[in-house]
Amino acid sequence: xxxxxxxxxxxxxxxxxxxQKQLYDVFGGKLFAICLRxxxxxxxxxxxxxxxxxxxxxxxxxxxxxxPIEYWLRSVVVxxxxxxxxxxxxxxxxxxxxxxxxxxxxxxxxxxxxQLQQLLELIQELPTGCRTIFNxxxxxGYQHNEIAEKLGISEGTSKSQYSRAxxxxxxxxxxxxxxxxxxxxxx
Amino acid sequence: xxxxxxxxxxxxxxKALMDASEAPPPSVWENIxxxxxxxxxxxxxxxxxxxxxxxxxxxxxxxLLFVGAGIWYSAKNDxxxxxxxxxxxxxxxxxNAENSAADSKTAEADEKxxxxxxxxxxxEVKSANKVDNASVSSSGAIENKxxxxxxxxxxxxxxxxxxxxxxxxxISSDAQSFIAxxxxxxxxxxxxxxxxxxxxxxxxxSVNESKQNISAELMSSLPYNDLDVHLQKRYVFFRPxxxxxxxxxxxxxxxxxxxxxxxxxxFNPDLKxxxxxxxxxxxxxxxxxxxxxxxxxxxxYALQTQAGMKLSKHWSLEMGVSYLKGNSNYxxxxxxxxxxxxxxxxxxxxxxxxxxxxxxxxxxxxxxxxNSGAIYVDVSKKSSNNYQYLQLPVQAGFxxxxxxxxxxxLLGGMMANFFLTNDLESASGDIITTxxxxxxxxxxxxxxxTGLRFNYRLSSKWKASLTGSYQKAVSSGxxxxxxxxxxxxxxxxxxxxxxxx
Numbered sequence: 077x078x079x080x081x082x083x084x085x086x087x088x089x090x091x092x093x094x095x096q097k098q099l100y101d102v103f104g105g106k107l108f109a110i111c112l113r114x115x116x117x118x119x120x121x122x123x124x125x126x127x128x129x130x131x132x133x134x135x136x137x138x139x140x141x142x143x144p145i146e147y148w149l150r151s152v153v154v155x156x157x158x159x160x161x162x163x164x165x166x167x168x169x170x171x172x173x174x175x176x177x178x179x180x181x182x183x184x185x186x187x188x189x190x191q192l193q194q195l196l197e198l199i200q201e202l203p204t205g206c207r208t209i210f211n212x213x214x215x216x217g218y219q220h221n222e223i224a225e226k227l228g229i230s231e232g233t234s235k236s237q238y239s240r241a242x243x244x245x246x247x248x249x250x251x252x253x254x255x256x257x258x259x260x261x262x263x
Numbered sequence: 264x265x266x267x268x269x270x271x272x273x274x275x276x277x278k279a280l281m282d283a284s285e286a287p288p289p290s291v292w293e294n295i296x297x298x299x300x301x302x303x304x305x306x307x308x309x310x311x312x313x314x315x316x317x318x319x320x321x322x323x324x325x326x327l328l329f330v331g332a333g334i335w336y337s338a339k340n341d342x343x344x345x346x347x348x349x350x351x352x353x354x355x356x357x358x359n360a361e362n363s364a365a366d367s368k369t370a371e372a373d374e375k376x377x378x379x380x381x382x383x384x385x386x387e388v389k390s391a392n393k394v395d396n397a398s399v400s401s402s403g404a405i406e407n408k409x410x411x412x413x414x415x416x417x418x419x420x421x422x423x424x425x426x427x428x429x430x431x432x433x434i435s436s437d438a439q440s441f442i443a444x445x446x447x448x449x450x451x452x453x454x455x456x457x458x459x460x461x462x463x464x465x466x467x468x469s470v471n472e473s474k475q476n477i478s479a480e481l482m483s484s485l486p487y488n489d490l491d492v493h494l495q496k497r498y499v500f501f502r503p504x505x506x507x508x509x510x511x512x513x514x515x516x517x518x519x520x521x522x523x524x525x526x527x528x529x530f531n532p533d534l535k536x537x538x539x540x541x542x543x544x545x546x547x548x549x550x551x552x553x554x555x556x557x558x559x560x561x562x563x564y565a566l567q568t569q570a571g572m573k574l575s576k577h578w579s580l581e582m583g584v585s586y587l588k589g590n591s592n593y594x595x596x597x598x599x600x601x602x603x604x605x606x607x608x609x610x611x612x613x614x615x616x617x618x619x620x621x622x623x624x625x626x627x628x629x630x631x632x633x634n635s636g637a638i639y640v641d642v643s644k645k646s647s648n649n650y651q652y653l654q655l656p657v658q659a660g661f662x663x664x665x666x667x668x669x670x671x672x673l674l675g676g677m678m679a680n681f682f683l684t685n686d687l688e689s690a691s692g693d694i695i696t697t698x699x700x701x702x703x704x705x706x707x708x709x710x711x712x713t714g715l716r717f718n719y720r721l722s723s724k725w726k727a728s729l730t731g732s733y734q735k736a737v738s739s740g741x742x743x744x745x746x747x748x749x750x751x752x753x754x755x756x757x758x759x760x761x762x763x764x
Contacts, residue, residue: 089666091723105284122291129295187275214273
């Protein structure tokens with residue numbers, strides 16, 4: 077943790093409003109991007125971000141300064157997002173699904189030509205279960221057994237949901253490419 | 264899954280999204296802030312009540328009064344803090360206020376312009392000067408021309424420069440949202456100014472028609488309302504490392520506080536009669552028994568004020584001024600009864616006369632009556648023996664968990680006890696008062712002090728504290744140690760509040 081981060085955390089622990097705003101200014105953007113990945117739309121993402129920051133400020137005392145604050149902030153946001161999904165009962169009916177590989181996997185697959193907005197939209201369009209597991213596995217880097225434990229599902233469900241997410245994303249990416257016939261879709 | 268495939272799929276997504284950033288809308292922070300404000304106001308009282316429940320065993324009514332005052336001040340402080348924040352977050356409004364101030368200046372200057380235009384019929388030069396004064400104050404680059412129309416135009420333009428300059432200041436200092444707000448408001452103000460300028464032009468039209476046309480032409484070059492409105496959507500990508508370098512240092516390492524507390528205490532002067540006073544030494548029994556008395560602690564209290572300085576995260580230094588009322592009883596030692604005139608004296612008063620006969624003329628007379636024979640009464644009678652001290656403690660503190668709501672401080676240091684008075688109850692029930700001027704007690708008696716303090720954070724500025732402390736004199740309180748010795752010690756629990764600067 078850098079000196080400035082320490083100062084920032086100390087200020088937040090003292091409930092200093094300037095520090096709280098600075099923490100929000102510095103990390104709000106990244107954390108909002110996480111919220112966008114886990115939720116269906118911007119309004120939900122805003123709710124999650126708001127709840128997460130309130131939790132962050134209320135529980136900042138439990139943050140130990142031995143790791144970068146960003147890791148802790150990210151975990152709070154991810155957990156808040158998962159709680160939000162649970163409350164909305166999005167995660168209730170997660171079932172093991174049979175996924176047939178569609179053969180669209182592209183070994184030279186590249187995301188470099190897509191804009192962030194496009195990628196976020198692609199993820200948001202995924203069914204909630206697939207989206208959640210895709211985020212946890214591919215982006216956050218959790219293992220399937222950890223995800224299974226976190227969401228109260230079986231490891232097999234986690235794997236099959238992930239395969240489906242992956243398959244859907246590849247389909248969508250290929251579709252985008254075909255339709256646009258160019259590297260960047262104009263928006 | 265083929266590892267290379269995983270690499271090309273997950274890693275690409277991770278790279279693309281791990282550090283992705285998207286600016287949240289301002290409403291999110293506004294909601295968070297509103298929630299924090301609500302928490303601040305609502306949370307204060309119940310939290311304090313909770314903590315009080317823990318400490319209820321040691322609670323005293325006076326302490327509650329102090330804490331109540333603390334909460335009251337704290338709430339007051341919070342309200343003013345809120346106002347400040349509102350002022351900051353709504354600086355757009357402040358900007359508008361300044362704009363309106365600028366407008367009123369415009370109006371004033373315009374008035375002057377009008378006055379000047381009227382005066383021209385009487386004295387053209389005079390009015391020209393007046394208008395110049397108005398214009399120079401707002402814009403330095405005004406040329407001096409003989410035409411009133413030209414001057415009135417310059418007045419209005421000069422003022423619009425002035426208000427634009429004000430806008431520029433806000434733009435540099437305020438948030439971008441404010442720019443947007445201002446830029447939407449500018450046309451309205453500009454539009455409002457145009458009619459004023461036209462009035463001026465109309466006034467001066469009788470003087471010079473052609474100049475008025477030029478003025479009108481220039482005014483008509485500001486049709487903000489007709490300008491196209493371009494909307495721009497922005498995606499902002501944060502680089503936290505760079506941003507972090509710009510962070511201002513939030514608070515200096517040094518932090519100061521001031522506090523006030525009330526300490527109910529158990530004070531024991533540990534007063535001892537070391538050798539039998541003169542009148543007691545004549546008989547074997549009184550000689551022996553006179554040194555057997557002991558001091559008993561009484562209910563005492565101290566009013567304390569402290570000022571402290573935080574030296575590092577854990578260490579702090581504090582000093583203060585306290586008033587200590589130390590009550591105690593002296594039991595035993597017996598007393599003498601004069602065979603001649605039935606006067607009596609207990610061992611303490613007799614010992615006091617022994618060490619400073621000049622300080623107590625009345626007692627000296629009394630002791631004379633025991634010289635020619637006295638009866639020793641071996642009765643264990645209690646006499647009150649009360650002290651008043653002014654205390655100046657200097658203590659170092661080590662705080663555990665300084666950032667938590669409940670923190671603990673270990674305290675240790677020295678304390679200068681300035682002797683004020685001693686009230687001793689005599690055998691006959693009279694009170695014998697000894698003051699510092701009597702030169703019996705030492706003016707300053709040093710004591711060591713140690714303690715444990717619980718600090719409970721009420722708000723960012725206020726803390727309530729509960730301090731258990733022990734004080735013990737390191738030297739005797741008497742100037743002469745021949746027959747009397749006093750080494751006061753004290754146990755106390757102080758309730759207090761403190762305010763951090």
